[in-house]
Amino acid sequence: MITKIENEKFDEVLSAKYALVDFSATWCGPCRMLAPVIDELSDELDGTVEFFNADVDDNMGLAQKYGISSIPALILFKDGKPVDSMVGFRPKEDLRAFIENTVEA
Amino acid sequence: MERYDIAVIGAGPAGVSAAITATIRNKSVVLIGSPKISDKVRKAHRIDNYPGLPAATGEQFADALKAHLDSLNIGITEKRVSAVYAMGSFFSLQADEDMIEANAVILATGVTAGKPLPGEDKFLGRGVSYCATCDARLYAGRPVAVIGYNAESVKEAEFLSEIVSEVEYFPMTGSAPEERGNLKVIREIPRGITGGLKASAVATDAGEHPCDCVFVLRDAVAPDKLVPGLKTEGAHVVVDISMKTNLPGLFACGDIAGKPYQYIKAAGQGNIAALSAVEYLDNNKKG
Numbered sequence: 083m084i085t086k087i088e089n090e091k092f093d094e095v096l097s098a099k100y101a102l103v104d105f106s107a108t109w110c111g112p113c114r115m116l117a118p119v120i121d122e123l124s125d126e127l128d129g130t131v132e133f134f135n136a137d138v139d140d141n142m143g144l145a146q147k148y149g150i151s152s153i154p155a156l157i158l159f160k161d162g163k164p165v166d167s168m169v170g171f172r173p174k175e176d177l178r179a180f181i182e183n184t185v186e187a
Numbered sequence: 188m189e190r191y192d193i194a195v196i197g198a199g200p201a202g203v204s205a206a207i208t209a210t211i212r213n214k215s216v217v218l219i220g221s222p223k224i225s226d227k228v229r230k231a232h233r234i235d236n237y238p239g240l241p242a243a244t245g246e247q248f249a250d251a252l253k254a255h256l257d258s259l260n261i262g263i264t265e266k267r268v269s270a271v272y273a274m275g276s277f278f279s280l281q282a283d284e285d286m287i288e289a290n291a292v293i294l295a296t297g298v299t300a301g302k303p304l305p306g307e308d309k310f311l312g313r314g315v316s317y318c319a320t321c322d323a324r325l326y327a328g329r330p331v332a333v334i335g336y337n338a339e340s341v342k343e344a345e346f347l348s349e350i351v352s353e354v355e356y357f358p359m360t361g362s363a364p365e366e367r368g369n370l371k372v373i374r375e376i377p378r379g380i381t382g383g384l385k386a387s388a389v390a391t392d393a394g395e396h397p398c399d400c401v402f403v404l405r406d407a408v409a410p411d412k413l414v415p416g417l418k419t420e421g422a423h424v425v426v427d428i429s430m431k432t433n434l435p436g437l438f439a440c441g442d443i444a445g446k447p448y449q450y451i452k453a454a455g456q457g458n459i460a461a462l463s464a465v466e467y468l469d470n471n472k473k474g
Contacts, residue, residue: 111321112312112415115272115279122275151384152313170312173273173416173434 084124087136090143096162100131100185105145105155107138112171113154119174120156123181131185158184191217193464194280194289196268199225200450201441202295203252204457205464209293210259212465217287218256219280222265224249227297228450237451248450267339268296269318271414273434276471284320290471291464294414294432294439295457298422298448299407304334306380307403311412314386319343319402323350329399330355332389334377338362340404344370347402355396357389410443430460438464 085094087103095101104120106113117135124133138145138153148157148164158166158181168180195206198220206218223229231245240248256263266282271292280287307315316322319333320343330353333344341356341364348354348370356364356372363372375391380401382388388395411419418425418433423445430438440456442448 109325111281112270112272115270115274119275171270171272171415174275176416 083128084121084133084135087134087141087144090141092144094132095134095159098132098159099161101134101159102131102181103134103136103148103157103159105136105138105141105148105150105157106153110153116154116171119177123174123177127178127181127185131181156180160184188286188288190277190288190290191215192289192468193217193291193293193461194219194278194287195293195295196220196271196280197225197295197297197441197443198222198263199228199295199297199441199453200252201444201453201457201460202293203256204454205293205295205440205461206261206457207255207259208458208461209464210261212461214465214468216261217264217289218261219264219266219268219282219287222263224252224263225297228252234450236449267318268413269321269408271437273414273416273437278436281318281321283318291436291438291467293430293457293460293464294410294424294437294443295441295453295460296407296410296413296443298442299405299409303409304377304379304403306382306386310380310382310386310401313384314382314399315380315401315403317403317405317408317412319347319404322400322402323347326351326400328352330397331400331402332357332396332398333402333404334359334389335362336360336405340402343402343404353398355389355398357391410439428459429463430456431463436464436467 152169156168157164192214193209193216195202195218209216229245229249234243268280268282270281272279277290278292331351332355334357336359341362344356344364353369357377375393377389379390380386381390388397410424424439426439426444430440438460440460441453
């Protein structure tokens with residue numbers, strides 16, 4: 083399951099043990115391609131990592147705060163702090179490896 | 188949307204061979220490329236070592252490939268693929284403004300000549316785009332630059348000029364659009380793309396040309412840009428002897444899979460890639 087971030091409301095991300103935030107936009111082709119891949123991963127990693135989506139047009143402040151200059155951008159948070167990031171479309175297994183690099187299974 | 192069994196990208200000897208074998212093996216195939224067969228093949232002076240076609244000219248060889256496709260009712264879809272996304276169980280291809288879906292993909296695009304411009308890699312997706320038809324609307328009412336390497340880039344620049352505020356066109360070959368209103372031709376050689384967080388100008392010896400996006404329109408996109416996550420080595424895709432890449436369901440053949448750059452080797456690899464793709468599809472069907 084993916085929680086949509088609205089009005090820059092970020093407290094759920096900051097209070098999670100592990101959170102992955104997908105910064106994207108409706109007009110971005112690679113973002114649209116990445117969305118279903120992340121959706122599948124969120125089911126497979128349910129219980130370990132919490133998944134969020136932030137539309138950059140609706141959350142400009144967050145995008146600026148976390149230095150988003152290209153989308154799709156994934157930021158992995160641990161205990162409320164950004165610990166790793168990845169930019170652009172990637173196949174599912176690459177994304178899983180990216181997450182598992184930080185998240186203790 | 189129809190989902191093909193196999194999408195073959197590139198209509199040279201490798202792609203044509205792959206499409207022929209995949210069709211004979213009863214798979215639904217979309218062959219994407221130049222409708223009159225690869226221009227590089229057509230311009231070849233003479234081919235001396237292709238069995239069965241001694242001393243063929245490029246024209247004769249291309250015509251023979253086309254005739255073979257025609258005999259099997261295999262059409263060529265004239266589109267430019269700017270990205271191939273590995274979605275997990277299938278692939279999505281960005282083909283001009285359309286999306287094409289396929290369960291397996293065979294890359295036969297040839298090798299990209301030339302290195303990227305300084306700044307091009309750094310700003311790709313951040314003010315550098317390879318696809319005018321897909322990204323034009325992001326820059327509506329804003330100034331852009333086009334670095335055009337072929338005749339199609341002229342058409343794309345004209346299309347862009349209807350949407351953006353201004354197009355500065357840098358011709359890299361003989362073709363250039365006719366200047367009109369907001370479409371200008373700049374006869375200076377781009378030395379690089381500059382900017383901060385995003386690309387903001389094309390640099391030439393004469394100075395900088397500010398813009399919000401630089402469209403770099405080449406005949407072929409470097410393979411690791413074309414397919415995010417694809418393992419490459421230099422200009423080539425890493426393949427094993429069955430033409431498999433590191434991505435399940437994605438195969439590569441011909442010049443893009445490495446040297447020697449020979450037509451007969453390309454055709455042979457196209458055949459192997461198609462057979463490997465068929466095997467992959469059949470295994471997946473069995474679950």
